[in-house]
Amino acid sequence: MTKELEIEFKNMLTKEEYMRLLKDFSAFHNGPKTQHNHYFDTPDFQLKNKLGALRIRNKQGRFECTLKIPAPVGHYEITDKLTREQARRMLELKTFEAPEVSLALQELDIPLAQLESIGTLTTHRAEFDYLDGLLVIDHSEYNGHEDFELEFEVADAENGQKRFLDFLQQQDIPQRPADKKIARFMNSASVRSVDK
Numbered sequence: 001m002t003k004e005l006e007i008e009f010k011n012m013l014t015k016e017e018y019m020r021l022l023k024d025f026s027a028f029h030n031g032p033k034t035q036h037n038h039y040f041d042t043p044d045f046q047l048k049n050k051l052g053a054l055r056i057r058n059k060q061g062r063f064e065c066t067l068k069i070p071a072p073v074g075h076y077e078i079t080d081k082l083t084r085e086q087a088r089r090m091l092e093l094k095t096f097e098a099p100e101v102s103l104a105l106q107e108l109d110i111p112l113a114q115l116e117s118i119g120t121l122t123t124h125r126a127e128f129d130y131l132d133g134l135l136v137i138d139h140s141e142y143n144g145h146e147d148f149e150l151e152f153e154v155a156d157a158e159n160g161q162k163r164f165l166d167f168l169q170q171q172d173i174p175q176r177p178a179d180k181k182i183a184r185f186m187n188s189a190s191v192r193s194v195d196k
Helices: 015-024 084-091 099-107 157-170 181-195
Strands: 002-013 033-041 053-059 062-070 075-082 116-130 133-142 145-154
Touching: 002 015, 002 157, 015 133, 015 145, 033 181, 053 084, 053 181, 062 084, 062 099, 075 084, 075 099, 116 181, 133 157, 133 181, 145 157, 145 181
Parallel strands: none
Antiparallel strands: 002 075, 002 145, 033 053, 033 116, 053 062, 062 075, 116 133, 133 145
């Protein structure tokens, strides 16, 4: 189990900006790697209402369960590593085999028995160290949508924000607010469930 504070800045991109950044920074990365995020919540979205998110991530055959919860700056990520079999059983809603995440969910009064699969978000990600942080160029696909975004993960919020805004300006990319992927995904899932 790990519990980490994540501070990140985000900006939505057009497809053209995404393609340009991938090309212009190709010397820094080996091309996008695909990962699948399987999201869970209760039928009445109790986690979403607490500004939390629960996922199982499959990244090149490695599996982990992560709970994100708000922090004073950024958010906390509580993560348990999973075997392929543990992930399979959890995705089939047979068991919940992430002990630290389970404890944190209980502290939030989220009933494990009510958790259900909300769906999958697939991200094609190029990431590399840059400007004393981690620069991430993402293309995400979920619930019939696709979008493109830039993320900058840092240890220091104040310096990180300045570097990120300077980078956007240098790249001639307008500032565009970006909700977290889980928020965009859950909003699309909420709309989808209403449309049923």
